[in-house]
Amino acid sequence: MLRTIIAGTAAGLLALSLSASPALAIANGEEVPDGHYTFSVKLTMTGIPTADGGKRNSGCSGALISARWIITAGHCFRDQNGVRVERPVADITTADVGRTDVTDTTHGIQTTIVAVRQSPTADVAVAQLAEPVRGVRPITLGSKAPQIGAIVRVTGYGSVTSTNPTPVTHLRTGQLKVVELSDTEVGLNGYAPAPDTTPCPYDSGAPYFVERAKQWPRLVAVVSNGPSCPHTEIESGARTDNITAWIRTAIHSGH
Numbered sequence: 001m002l003r004t005i006i007a008g009t010a011a012g013l014l015a016l017s018l019s020a021s022p023a024l025a026i027a028n029g030e031e032v033p034d035g036h037y038t039f040s041v042k043l044t045m046t047g048i049p050t051a052d053g054g055k056r057n058s059g060c061s062g063a064l065i066s067a068r069w070i071i072t073a074g075h076c077f078r079d080q081n082g083v084r085v086e087r088p089v090a091d092i093t094t095a096d097v098g099r100t101d102v103t104d105t106t107h108g109i110q111t112t113i114v115a116v117r118q119s120p121t122a123d124v125a126v127a128q129l130a131e132p133v134r135g136v137r138p139i140t141l142g143s144k145a146p147q148i149g150a151i152v153r154v155t156g157y158g159s160v161t162s163t164n165p166t167p168v169t170h171l172r173t174g175q176l177k178v179v180e181l182s183d184t185e186v187g188l189n190g191y192a193p194a195p196d197t198t199p200c201p202y203d204s205g206a207p208y209f210v211e212r213a214k215q216w217p218r219l220v221a222v223v224s225n226g227p228s229c230p231h232t233e234i235e236s237g238a239r240t241d242n243i244t245a246w247i248r249t250a251i252h253s254g255h
Helices: 009-017 241-253
Strands: 040-049 055-066 069-072 092-097 109-118 125-129 151-156 172-181 185-192 207-210 218-225 235-239
Touching: 040 069, 055 151, 055 207, 055 218, 055 241, 069 218, 069 241, 092 125, 125 241, 151 185, 151 218, 185 218, 218 241, 235 241
Parallel strands: none
Antiparallel strands: 040 055, 040 092, 055 069, 069 125, 092 109, 109 125, 151 172, 151 207, 172 185, 185 235, 207 218, 218 235
16 A cells, blocks of 8 residues: 555644653654754645545645755655646645654754656655755665665654554654565565554655664655554565656756
8 A cells, every 4th residue: 555645635734733641652663862864854745636626635744855846756746646746735744853752843844745757667755945944954865776684774753553543743663674665666575663663644755765874864765555453464665766767857946
């Protein structure tokens, strides 16, 4: 299932406004200490057109890659026919950046998405912010494929489960192991804190990144899709390491 979930108008507004109460998330993950992984982004979409003429609400996760641009999953921006498009599709798409807890308005920034660029080869999009983010170091764009067996970390604001999913307001994290690699995707299994630590609805676009001593986190993929969470099956991430040239061109030229 895609890691973005559709919500009806009234129920969706409620789901997007409530905090989740479980202590664990990214299913069976951990709460991120305040001030860590501040490049993480929470996206909230309100008023996305539907094929029947109605509206829906949704949410995604992502990561800051420059002062004015974030990276997320391409399917986070789909029109009423489910087609990925190069524009914000909701009446409003807000981005919370630099806030471990998005209810803490003393840190980071909340702004809106004003432009979108879709990768022609992978389920990846970059989105432009209405205003620059200051004081938050972007994640590093990796240019090497993750090796089979490598341990990567994911951070996101998604639900803790696929059952009655609700996005959380406090950033969560977990680790997964790389088990497969194709031209456009990386396959991963849950690793820590549990074998079924996996992304959930609203984690679409969340960054998978490599951590090494004395090095800033290096992006290798974003959350794309997988089975209902939590699970011990293969989770699919959209690779970013082999499209860094496109990413840099998109954010510098706006095309």
